[in-house]
Amino acid sequence: MSSSETILLRFESKNGQFRLSVDPADHFPSLLSKILDNLPRDVDSRTLTLSNKPHGGEDRLLSSLKGVDIDRVGLKHGDKLYIKYREQPSINGNSVAPEATPSQPYNSSNRLNGLPILPTQDQPVASLPQSSPTKTIKNPWEVVQQSPLDDRLDQKDGKIPRPRDQKMCRHGPKGMCDYCMPLEPYSAKYLDEKKIKHLSFHSHLRKINSATNKPELKSSYMPPLSEPYYRVKKDCPSGHPQWPEGICTKCQPSAITLQPQPFRMVDHVEFASPALIDSFLNFWRIGGAQRIGYLYGHYEEYTEVPLGVKGVVEAIYEPPQIDEIDGCTLNEWENEKEVDEVARLCGIHKIGVIYTDLIDAGAGDGSVICKRHIDSYYLSSLEVVFSARQQARNPKATRWSDTGRFGSNFVTCVVSGDEDGGISISTFQASNSAVEMVQADIIEPSADPAVMLVQADEDENGLASQIRYIPEVFYRRINKYGASVQENAKPSFPVEYLYVTLTHGFPKESAEMFNASNFPIENREAIGEGQELRTVAKKLGVNSAKIEGEKGVRAVADFHLLCFLHGMGILSKEEESLLCHVARSHDIAEGFQLLNTPGWATLLAILQESGERPPKRPSPASFQAARNSYIDDSDQLAKRFKGASLM
Numbered sequence: 001m002s003s004s005e006t007i008l009l010r011f012e013s014k015n016g017q018f019r020l021s022v023d024p025a026d027h028f029p030s031l032l033s034k035i036l037d038n039l040p041r042d043v044d045s046r047t048l049t050l051s052n053k054p055h056g057g058e059d060r061l062l063s064s065l066k067g068v069d070i071d072r073v074g075l076k077h078g079d080k081l082y083i084k085y086r087e088q089p090s091i092n093g094n095s096v097a098p099e100a101t102p103s104q105p106y107n108s109s110n111r112l113n114g115l116p117i118l119p120t121q122d123q124p125v126a127s128l129p130q131s132s133p134t135k136t137i138k139n140p141w142e143v144v145q146q147s148p149l150d151d152r153l154d155q156k157d158g159k160i161p162r163p164r165d166q167k168m169c170r171h172g173p174k175g176m177c178d179y180c181m182p183l184e185p186y187s188a189k190y191l192d193e194k195k196i197k198h199l200s201f202h203s204h205l206r207k208i209n210s211a212t213n214k215p216e217l218k219s220s221y222m223p224p225l226s227e228p229y230y231r232v233k234k235d236c237p238s239g240h241p242q243w244p245e246g247i248c249t250k251c252q253p254s255a256i257t258l259q260p261q262p263f264r265m266v267d268h269v270e271f272a273s274p275a276l277i278d279s280f281l282n283f284w285r286i287g288g289a290q291r292i293g294y295l296y297g298h299y300e301e302y303t304e305v306p307l308g309v310k311g312v313v314e315a316i317y318e319p320p321q322i323d324e325i326d327g328c329t330l331n332e333w334e335n336e337k338e339v340d341e342v343a344r345l346c347g348i349h350k351i352g353v354i355y356t357d358l359i360d361a362g363a364g365d366g367s368v369i370c371k372r373h374i375d376s377y378y379l380s381s382l383e384v385v386f387s388a389r390q391q392a393r394n395p396k397a398t399r400w401s402d403t404g405r406f407g408s409n410f411v412t413c414v415v416s417g418d419e420d421g422g423i424s425i426s427t428f429q430a431s432n433s434a435v436e437m438v439q440a441d442i443i444e445p446s447a448d449p450a451v452m453l454v455q456a457d458e459d460e461n462g463l464a465s466q467i468r469y470i471p472e473v474f475y476r477r478i479n480k481y482g483a484s485v486q487e488n489a490k491p492s493f494p495v496e497y498l499y500v501t502l503t504h505g506f507p508k509e510s511a512e513m514f515n516a517s518n519f520p521i522e523n524r525e526a527i528g529e530g531q532e533l534r535t536v537a538k539k540l541g542v543n544s545a546k547i548e549g550e551k552g553v554r555a556v557a558d559f560h561l562l563c564f565l566h567g568m569g570i571l572s573k574e575e576e577s578l579l580c581h582v583a584r585s586h587d588i589a590e591g592f593q594l595l596n597t598p599g600w601a602t603l604l605a606i607l608q609e610s611g612e613r614p615p616k617r618p619s620p621a622s623f624q625a626a627r628n629s630y631i632d633d634s635d636q637l638a639k640r641f642k643g644a645s646l647m
Contacts, residue, residue, distance in 0.1 A: 009075060012054070013083040015039060024071035028062055035062075035083065042087045049084040059084065087138075140223055141399040149299050149309065150398065153202045158185035158307040185306035198500055201407070202307035204263035205400055225401035228433050230256060230440040232469045244466045253440075255472035258489065258497040261431040265396060265407045268302045268310035269352070269427045269504040272512035279521065280316050281415065281423070284356050287527045289323035292330065292355035296343045296559065299351065299409060311351045311411055314513045315343075315559035320523050328355060335567065342566050345580035346513070346559070352411035353390055358423065367421035372414075379414070379428050380449030381495045387412040388430040388438040388498075407432050411502060427502035434498035441468045443498075451492045513584055516554060519561040531564050537607040547604055553591030557583045570606070571599040 006021050018038040022031060028050070036043065050065075051057040075081075137143065159182035168179040183190050185203040190196075199207070209224040232243040233251040240246035271277060283291040293316040302308030317339055320331040343349055361367040372378050379387075391408035398406045411429055418424040430438075437443045446453045457470035473489035475497055487493070519539055520529045539555045541548030556562065562583055565571065571579060575597045582591045594600050 007070075007075070007077040009070075010078065010080040011035065011038070011083055012080060013039065013085070022070060024075070025069055027067060027069050028065035032062060039083075039085070040087070043085050044088045045085075047084075047086040051082045051084065054082050057082065136402040137404045140401060140404050141221075144397055144399040144404040146397050146399055147299065149301065150202075153301065153307050153309075156307065158203060158206060159183065160185060160187065160190055160306055190306070196305055198261070198267070199263040200267050200302075200305050200308040201263055201265050202309075203305075206307070209400070223400055223402040225398065225406045227401065227403055227406055228436045229253065230436050230442060230471060243469060247469070252469065253471045255474065256433070256437070256442075256489075257486065258433060258473065258475040258493070260497060261433070261500050264429055264500040264502060265309070265409050266299070266311050266411055266429065266502060267305045267308040269313065269411055269413060269502055270310050271313045271504070271506055272297070272514075273510050274506055275517065276313060276316055277415070277425070279517070280318075280354065281356065281358075283318075283323070283521075283524060283527060284358055287323070288360070289325055289526075290328050290356045290358070291318065291323055292321055292328045292353065293318040294350055295352040295354055295411070295413070296348045297351050298348050309409070311409065313351070314346075314348050315517075316354060317559070317563070318521055318523050323526065325359075335563075338566055339563055342559075342562050342576075342580065345577050346562070346584050348513070350394065351409065352413060353387075354413040354415065357414055357416040359417070361417075361421060363421075368417035368423055370417045370419050370421065372416050372426070373419060377450040377495065378426065378501075379412075379495065379499050380445070381443075381452040382445040382449070383412070383414070384430055384434055384452065384495055384498050385438055385443070385445050387428065388435045391430055391435050392439055408435070413504070425504050427504045428499045429502060430499050431497075437498075442470055442473065446492060448492075450495055452495045452498060453492050454490045456491075514557050514559045515586070516557040517559065519558045519564070521560055522563065531560075533607060533610050536561070536564065537610075540604070540607065542604055542607040547608065550588070550591075552604075553582065553588060553594065554586075556591075557586060559583075565603070568603070570603045571597075575599040 005024075007024055008019055009022055010017065010019050020031065020034050022034075032045065032048070035048070036045065046063065048062045049059045050062055051059045161182050162180050164173070165179040169175075169177055171177055184206065186199055186207040191199070205224065212224040213221055230253045232247060232253065234242065236242070236246075236248060236251035238248050238250055240248060243251070280291065280293060283289070295311070295313045296315045296317060297311055297313040299309055299311055302310035319333040319336070322329040322331065340350065357371065359369040359371070361369050387410075390412070391410045394408050394410040395405045396408050397404060400406070408429075411427055414426045414428070415423060416426065434443075442455055444453050444455055454473050455468060455470055457468075473493070474486050475489050475493050476484055476486050479485050520531050520535055522531060524530070537543065539552075539558075539561065541551030541555070556579060562580060565579070566576060575594070578590065578594050578597070579600075581587075582594055
């Protein structure tokens with residue numbers, strides 16, 4: 001057989017077998033595109049290896065066979081080669097292509113204009129789009145990166161210890177029985193005793209994992225969590241046209257049965273200081289309009305609930321908005337990424353939203369009207385939709401879900417009046433079903449705040465809607481006979497099925513991160529508060545006469561000041577990182593290191609030229625003139641009241 005004739009080579013990998021027609025004169029790297037067409041798209045081509053045996057053979061990287069033709073190695077018609085490779089690492093369901101290096105050619109499993117990029121091509125590859133909500137991840141417990149707090153809680157067993165029962169236990173001090181053995185973190189008896197309304201997320205995870213994966217069955221591990229999905233699935237395997245042209249039982253969503261969510265992603269919200277709420281309420285006290293702000297902080301373990309999580313609020317940032325007596329309208333937040341970057345340098349991030357809903361009672365004693373109570377509502381349908389959209393923007397990464405994410409830790413706080421006429425805080429989270437129903441455009445707010453509407457599945461002409469697919473929606477309730485019955489949710493249903501309540505409070509011993517928060521809050525020009533260089537200079541102890549360095553170091557522990565300094569753009573990235581570290585740690589030694597940086601010196605020089613001016617020292621002559629003026633005014637006042645009767 002001449003070398004110019006085409007031969008057939010067989011290839012076998014862990015995904016199966018395939019055959020290729022090749023020219024014996026071709027070089028091995030030229031086969032890369034044909035081989036990748038028969039392999040999964042997440043193959044890392046840098047690790048593509050050919051071998052003459054399935055095990056124990058001679059393995060050669062395909063990229064190392066540059067210049068070697070097929071006929072040279074003695075391959076004949078019908079010979080078989082074995083392919084070995086590794087998949088690309090994934091984070092939250094998205095394959096991450098490694099960077100190209102001279103020794104490691106560019107990953108050719110990526111595609112450009114529908115064709116694979118060969119290792120010899122130096123072409124930029126756009127970032128991969130977000131995966132679909134229904135796309136699952138292979139072995140998510142190995143590739144998904146979750147928060148360090150979740151990693152620590154995963155390592156705990158969560159068992160609730162119980163002391164030895166003096167009446168029922170008949171064993172010795174080292175024994176154990178049913179009356180004193182530790183309880184599971186999802187024990188209903190313990191939750192009832194402690195009056196804990198909802199399971200924590202990790203307790204819920206242990207509960208469903210014990211039912212999903214049983215070691216005695218010796219079956220393969222399955223991720224216990226799965227997010228609800230109420231939309232029509234794309235790329236249906238049945239082969240029919242996509243919806244709305246076609247639909248089948250494989251791609252259409254099942255009927256939805258709403259029940260109160262038994263768990264919550266966050267159990268408690270802790271404000272680092274009461275001053276946070278007090279300064280936030282000052283806008284309503286002065287202007288009479290409502291206000292909204294985003295909560296920045298971090299998550300910690302909450303020991304009051306088994307395997308609980310609490311959000312610790314360190315700062316409240318108020319974005320651009322239009323405030324009115326009955327609500328707020330958010331404007332475009334242009335510097336959101338910059339504020340998030342400042343928060344990241346301080347070791348915190350966005351964890352929730354807070355807004356006011358207050359109406360003065362008119363009694364003159366500071367009391368407010370109670371709008372939210374058992375006979376009206378606690379969270380309106382409009383607020384549930386708003387919270388659901390915020391939670392959808394901030395998903396929670398977890399390795400125990402088949403999609404790499406589950407729910408959200410984003411919380412909603414409402415400041416409103418209580419039944420005693422005082423101002424109180426309520427904390428909520430939209431349920432996972434509510435978030436998905438909002439994303440699927442199944443529900444919409446109602447004029448009645450206690451009721452949520454189900455979207456109509458027909459358009460104005462009475463035809464089936466071409467915009468959204470509305471599945472059947474039901475909810476379960478307890479009727480007057482105490483039985484659980486199922487009701488049709490159309491056209492409306494109670495909003496209580498779509499959220500869970502959280503607890504809130506303040507620490508016993510305040511250890512707030514930003515303990516010098518007296519800088520004017522942003523976007524408050526409507527009530528006459530503004531952020532100016534003169535205010536910065538006064539806070540940092542700078543005037544035209546002197547600079548108080550130590551005062552400035554102590555004053556930087558203010559999140560609003562840090563955001564303002566970041567917007568000035570004077571400090572470098574390293575100097576700004578040091579500034580945020582000083583604000584977070586309150587370390588005076590590192591503060592003096594900040595004073596010696598060129599960026600901080602430039603800032604102080606600018607503030608000294610345009611900032612606070614020192615008060616002039618009065619001269620002796622001016623002091624005597626002021627004293628004489630005071631005496632004259634006193635005499636005139638005495639003459640004015642001379643002869644006046646106070647009876």
